[in-house]
Amino acid sequence: MTAPVDTIVIGAGVNGLTAAATLAKAGQRVLVLERGEAAGGQARNVEFAPGFRAGPLGLDAGWLPPPVARALGLRGMERTVPDLTVAVPAGPKEWLALSRDPSRAAEAIRRHSARDAEKWGAFAARVAKLSGFLEALYTIPPPDIDSSALADLLPLLGVARKLRGLGRADMVELLRTIPMSVQELLDDWFEGAALKAGVGAGGVRDIRQGPRSGGTAFVLLHHQVGAPAGAVGGRGFWTAGPDALITRLLEVARGSGVLIRSGAEVRQVVLRDDRSAGVVLASGEEIGSARVLSTADPARTLLGMVDPVWLDPEFRLAVSNIKFRGSSSKVLYALDALPELPGLPEPARSLLGTLSLTGTLDELERAADAAKYGAISDRLHIELQVPSLRWPELAPPGKHVMVAHLQWTPYQLRDRAWNEPGRAALGDGVTARISEVAPGFASRVRHREVLTPVDMEARYGLSEGAVTQGEMTLDQILFMRPVAGAARYATPIEGLYLGGAGSHPGSGIAGGPGWLAARQLLRDWHDRGAQG
C-alpha cells in the first residue's frame, strides 16, 4: 500500500477536484476516488455515438466563483456568452430571440410589446442586482442562523454592500422577491407571453414545481448568478473547450500532488471510535484516512455509506426527508445536419444559445402539473442546445450534436416504469416535439441516447437522478442545505465532510461547495495541529 493520506475525497467531479486541489495546496496528502471510468462526473463529455461526444450536464456550465478560480490558480477559464442567449416561440414560425445586450433585447421585445420593451432594461438591472446579492452569499459559508439571527445577517449585508453596492432597501426587495412565484414576478413586469415563458423557464429549472409555485423567483435569481446583466440563462460556455474546467482542475490537482483513482466506487465510510477512519471500496479494498470529504449527494453519503448505528435517528430522518425529486431528462442527438427552424432569426447565432420550446407560462405550468401526479405531460417542456456549434470537436466535420433538456419527467412514475420501451417512447415524443418547430428533424437524426432520471441515478450515483443533489427550493438552501445541523460541511461524524452540490451554495455553482467544504475541513485540521 502507498503512503497514508490525510483526506480521501469521494468523487472526481468539479466539486471533488476543487476540494482535493484546495486541500493539497494547503499541504494535505489527498486521494480522490471516482466510481466512473474517468474523472469529470457530469461535466465529462462522453462518446455516445461513434465520433459524437456530449455531456449531460445542465444547460450551462454553471458559475465558477472568482475566489475559487483565484485560490486554485485556474487560468484560461474565460466564458463566451453568445449574443442571443435564448430564443422562444412567439407564434407559428415566429421566435423571440433575446440578446445578452439589454438594448438589443428590447428591440426584439418591441416587436411584441412596446410596453415590455420599455421595462426590459430596468428588469435586467433589477435581476442582476438581486442575483448579485446571491453571488456574494455564494462565496462564503451559509450564515449560522441558529446562534444569533441578526448578528449573522449584518455581516452578510456588509459583504453584499461592499461587493454590490446593495442598500437596505435592496435587501428588503430581495426578501420580498425570493418567496414569490416566478410567474407573479414576471406578471408584475411584463405582458408578452413569449418573453415571460423564456425568462420564466429559468425559474423552474431542475425542480418539480411549475412557475406558479412560491420560491421559483429565487430559482430564477439562482440561475442568473454570474450572468451578465440582462443575459437570460447567459452564463455562457468555456471558451477554451468543452472539457476546459475539468482539464484545468485535473492539472491543478495533479500538480499539487493529488492522487486520483477512477473505477473506485466507495461502498462504505469506515468508522472507528466515533470518527471516520477511511473507506471500503466495492472491491472490498480498505483505504485508511482520518478524514473523508464526500461529494456524493447527502443521502447517498449519509444513508448509503454510513452504518445507521452511528447516526442519530432524527438526523437520519432529516436526511431521508431531503427532496431530490429528479425530474429532468436529456436526449443526446447525433445529427447529420443542423435542424432547420423556420422563422428563427439568425439561426447560426440563435443556435449558439438555448432554444426554449415552451411559449407560455401556462404551458410550463401544465407540463409541471402532470409530474405532481407522477405522470409525464403530453406537452413536454424542452430546451435545446447545439454544443457542436460551440466546440466543433464534439462531432465529425459537418455533423452536429444536439442536447435536449426535458422537464418534467419524474423519477417516480405512478403507472409505468422507466424501462426500455418507456425510454424509447420518451425519445420518440421529444423527436416529434422538436419536429414541430424543425420540420424534417427526424430524418437528420443518426443516433440518439435518452437519459432519464433513473439513468442519471445509475450512471452518476445521484439519488433519484437529481442533478441538483437536492432541489434548490427555499427550504433547502443556505443553513438548511443539505439539512439543518450539517450546513457547514461537517457532519455529525467527526472527520466526515460533505462537499457536493447537495451543500451550500448548491448546484450550478461550479466548485463552490467543494471549495467551502475543503476550507472548513482545513480549519478543523489546523485546530488539531494539522496532525493525522
Add this chain to the structure above:
Amino acid sequence: MKRYDAIIVGGGHNGLVTAAYLARAGRKTLVLERRPLVGGAAVTEEVFPGFKFSVYSYVVSLLRPEIIRDLDLPRHGLQILPLESTVVPLDNGDYLGSWADGDLTRRELARHSRKDAEAATLFGRLMHHMAMAVKPILAMVPPDPASLAPSDLRGMLRFAGHFRSLGAERFHALYKLMTMSSADYLDEWFEFDPLKATKSASGIIGTFLGPRSPGTAYVLLHHYMGEIDGAFRAWGFQKGGTGAISETIARAARSFGAEIRTDAAVERVLVKGGRATGVALASGEEIAAPIVVSGLDPRRTFTQLVDPGEMPGDVVEAISRFKFRGSSGKVNLALSRLPDLTCLPGAGPHLRGAISISPSLDYLERAYDDAKYGEFSRNPYMDIVIPSMIDPGMAPPGKHVMSIFVQYAPYALSGGWTDARREAFGDAVVNTLARHAPDIRSAIIGRQVLTPLDIERTTGLTEGNIFAGELALHQLFFFRPVPGWAKYRTPIKGYWQCGAGTHPGGGIMGASGRLAALEILRGSGA
C-alpha cells in the same frame, strides 16, 4: 359642518375595533359604513325568511383576547360557541373524525394509521411551541427593515429575538414551515393522506395556491395559536352569527362615545397640502376630521379613496403589485331537514362540527389545477358547517342553515362570471355534497351562491379576496401591504389604514384594527 377627531371609513370589524379604541381614549370618533348594516364581511343576514346566515365570514378565528378584555366584549354580547369536531368523508365510504376529546381523536386516527396517531402527539407539541413564539408577532407593529431609525432597529431586534428564543431545532422547524408547502411539510410527519389533506386545507384558504405550493405550510400554525389563548377555542360560532360579533364591537364603540352611521358611503378622502382633512360622502356631504382611517383594502385605500396623484409613484406601483386574486366562494343553503351523511348516517354529534370535503391531497391539488386555468373547481374543497345545530335561533324550528365555504372559485373566471356560471358553480358544490349526502337535494329550500365577484360587489373587498389581500409570505408583516407603509400610516399625513390588508390581517381577529388605533394614538400624542 360637524367636526370629529377621527373618521373611520368602513364599518367592518377592524374599523369598529379602531373606532372603539379611539373613542375609549377620548377621541370624538365617527364610523361611516356604506351598507345598511355594520360588519363588512362579518355580517348576519336573513337571506330567506326565517333563515339567518353568516353570509361571508362564518367562523371566529383568533379574535385577540386583549381586545375582548379591553373592550369588555362579553358585556356587550360576545358569546362564542365552540365548534368541536371535524369529519372528513372518505372515498371508500369511511370517514376520518377529530373530536373535542383528544383521546377519542387519537383512537380515531389510530383506526386509520397507528403511526400517525403517535406522530400527531409530537407534531402537536412542536406546533404548540412554535405558535408560542410566533403569536406575540400578531400583537407587534411591524418595524421597517429598511429604516435605520432606532425604534425600527429595536423592532427588528425584537422580531429576531422571538425566533432566537426558539432554539435551533424549533427555529429550523419554523423556517421549514415558512418556506415549504403544507403537503411536503405534512409528508414528513404523516402517512394517512386524508389527514394530510384536511390539515393542509387550512393553508390554502383565501390564497391562490394549492397544497403543494410552497408558502402554504405556515398557516398550519394558526390553528394552534387559537388553542393556546385558553380563553376560547380556536374556532367557534358567535351566537347570532358573525354579524353579532360586529354588533358587539359596535356596541362597545358606542359605549365609549363613538358614532356609527350606516348607509353612508364615503366617496373620497379630502386631502389638502398632503394632509387628510376629512371625507366627502356619495351624497355630497363633507365631514371634517384631522384623522381619517380607512378600513378598506389597500387598493381602495391607496388608489381609490384618494387621488393616486397624492401618493408617491413608487407606492402606487407597489400597491398595484399587491395580490388579491380572490379564490373562494360561498354557498348558503336553507334546509328543510338535516343532511344524512353516507359515512355517518343519522343526526349525530358530527353535525355540530365541520364537515370537510378534503379526501386526499391530490383531490385538493386538482381542485387548484382547475382554478389556475380560470375555471372553478369541478370537485372543490368545501368546509361545511350547520350553525343552526349549535344556535337554533338561526333557522325556523326543525329547519336548518348550512354554510359551505368553497375553494377554488377564481375571481378571474375565464369568460367572466355570469348568472349562468354562478348557478353552474352552485351545482358543482351541491353535486359534490350529494356524493356524500345523497338526500341533500330534496332538503334544499333555498340556495344562495356567492362568487368572488359577488363578494367584491357587496362587501367591497377587491377581487373578492376574503383577507383583503392574499396571505402570502411576501405580503406579510413588514411587507403588508407594502414595504415602508406597514405601520398603519400612509404617505398622506393624518390618513391611516386599519383593515385586514395590514399586519397581521385575515380572519375575525381584530388585531389590525387594534394596532392601527394604538399607532394613531401614539402618533397624535395621546
